[in-house]
Amino acid sequence: MDLPSFVGAAGLTVASTVSVGLWTLRVTLTARGRRTAASGTASVEALLFVLAFSRVMEALEDPVRVVGYAVGVAAGTFVGLTLEARWGGAGAPEAIGEPC
DSSP, X not given: OOHHHHHHHHHHHHHHHHHHHHHHHHHHHHHTTOHHHHHHHHHHHHHHHHHHHXXXXXXXXXXXXXXXXXXXXXXXXXXXXXXXXXXXXXXHHHHXXXXX
């Protein structure tokens, strides 16, 4: 593995971690009825997603970058769910309209 590939993978990992973490935050904010905050979060999340995903698409022949993106998605899911739990979270039943 060469240095540019490693740096690219690390960057994709960070970008996708933040993007997916923000996605989870946006869903939580939406479930709580905080439209303005959810909209602002969505715009930042979308920008990060487009930047990260376009880098993955440019480098599909580089498995290190693809794995870096995948690790970031997993880490972002974990971070987002952990933050949601610490903040009291909306909970899945409420989010989809079922009684608790």
